[in-house]
Amino acid sequence: MRPIIFHVEAAGEFRPVEFTFASESEVRRVRSWRKMTPATDAGEFAALAAKRWFYYTREGASVASLDELRAAIKRNEQAELAFLMVASAEWAKRYKFLALAYCRRTWCHHLVLDFLAVRPGLRFSGKPISGIGSGVFASLADMADSLGMETMWGEATASSAPFYEKILRTRPIKDLFIIHRDTMRNVREYYLADQQSRLAKTAKPNHIS
Amino acid sequence: MKRKLTPREWMDDLLEYERTHEIAFASPRALLEARMIEAMDKARRPHRRAHRNGVAHRRKTVGR
Numbered sequence: 001m002r003p004i005i006f007h008v009e010a011a012g013e014f015r016p017v018e019f020t021f022a023s024e025s026e027v028r029r030v031r032s033w034r035k036m037t038p039a040t041d042a043g044e045f046a047a048l049a050a051k052r053w054f055y056y057t058r059e060g061a062s063v064a065s066l067d068e069l070r071a072a073i074k075r076n077e078q079a080e081l082a083f084l085m086v087a088s089a090e091w092a093k094r095y096k097f098l099a100l101a102y103c104r105r106t107w108c109h110h111l112v113l114d115f116l117a118v119r120p121g122l123r124f125s126g127k128p129i130s131g132i133g134s135g136v137f138a139s140l141a142d143m144a145d146s147l148g149m150e151t152m153w154g155e156a157t158a159s160s161a162p163f164y165e166k167i168l169r170t171r172p173i174k175d176l177f178i179i180h181r182d183t184m185r186n187v188r189e190y191y192l193a194d195q196q197s198r199l200a201k202t203a204k205p206n207h208i209s
Numbered sequence: 210m211k212r213k214l215t216p217r218e219w220m221d222d223l224l225e226y227e228r229t230h231e232i233a234f235a236s237p238r239a240l241l242e243a244r245m246i247e248a249m250d251k252a253r254r255p256h257r258r259a260h261r262n263g264v265a266h267r268r269k270t271v272g273r
Contacts, residue, residue: 009224041233048235048243055246099232102239114239118232133232134223155236163232166223169214194216 004143006135007195008089008098011125014195014202015091017098017132019139021065022084027053030086030100033119042117049084049102049115056082069105069147078107087136092124099132101140111144113137113154137167138191141184153178 003018022030033046056062062082063069072079087099102115116136122129144152156164156173165171167187168179179187214222235243 041231041235045233045235045240048240048247051247051250052239052243112236114236116232116234118227120231120233128228130224130227131220133227134220155238157234157237159230160234163226163230163234166219166226169219190216190219194220197217198220 004139006139006191007199008129008131008135009198010092010129011127014198015089015124017087017089017135019085019087019136021063021068022053022086022100023064024057026086026097027084029096030084033097033117037120040120042120045115045117046100046119049100049117052102052114053082053084066143073105073109077109079105080107081105085136085140087132092122092129095119095122098122098129099136101136103140105149109147109149111140111147111149111152113140113152116160133163134167134191138187141179142188145181145184145188149181151178151180152184 003020005016005018007014008017009015027050030046031050034043037043053062061080062084063072064083069081069083072081082102082104085101085103086097088095088097092098097119099118100115101113101117104112104114106112116133118132118136122132141152154164154177156175156177161173161175164173164177168177168183169186169190
């Protein structure tokens with residue numbers, strides 16, 4: 001499977017990020033975020049998401065690739081499956097992972113987003129990297145749509161609701177967000193339109209006036 | 210009527226939000242379940258760290 005690619009803003013440039021299913025060894029590395037970024041929600045959520053992944057793995061209810069996900073659904077249409085997606089970038093190797101998303105495929109083929117965390121304090125060339133959370137969310141919406149999922153949903157909290165309101169361009173979001181395929185596609189279309197315009201701007205040669 | 214944001218404005222708004230807020234979200238139910246799994250794991254883990262990996266037992270030294 002080819003990795004999902006999205007672009008983020010880093011040191012004034014638009015750079016690619018890979019978004020893939022995490023293998024067992026990668027989940028172990030995600031777990032160590034708690035030590036590397038102590039006293040942050042992201043560090044705690046990463047460790048807890050990894051814990052949950054290992055628990056589901058012991059129960060035979062996790063997958064580590066898109067092919068595994070498809071095969072598991074083929075074997076049992078009502079399978080409840082968990083997976084952890086990680087974002088990484090060749091140009092930001094020192095971090096190994098930039099973000100994670102822990103998701104579940106429910107028995108009725110919906111996608112649930114349980115954890116979404118961007119590693120705190122990400123910097124490149126001394127400047128912050130931004131756009132990772134939006135890239136992860138837009139990629140998940142795209143993946144859910146391409147898997148034929150009718151619905152993607154998650155619980156929202158006081159701290160996450162404003163982010164979901166912004167990315168879904170709807171308000172208010174209370175303690176639950178539910179998006180259907182038309183919204184998944186809207187998010188993806190908007191996201192792609194913006195990425196294309198930024199990439200075109202980056203690729204444009206400098207003119208001497 | 211509120212004007213619809215262009216993709217560029219929408220993303221600028223999101224980028225600004227990401228620059229100023231930590232993106233670390235968890236569903237309360239998933240968080241509770243994960244914490245219970247963690248507590249269960251801790252309770253199940255054997256408490257014999259000092260005796261692992263061939264670490265020699267400490268013995269009282271006998272005074273001469």
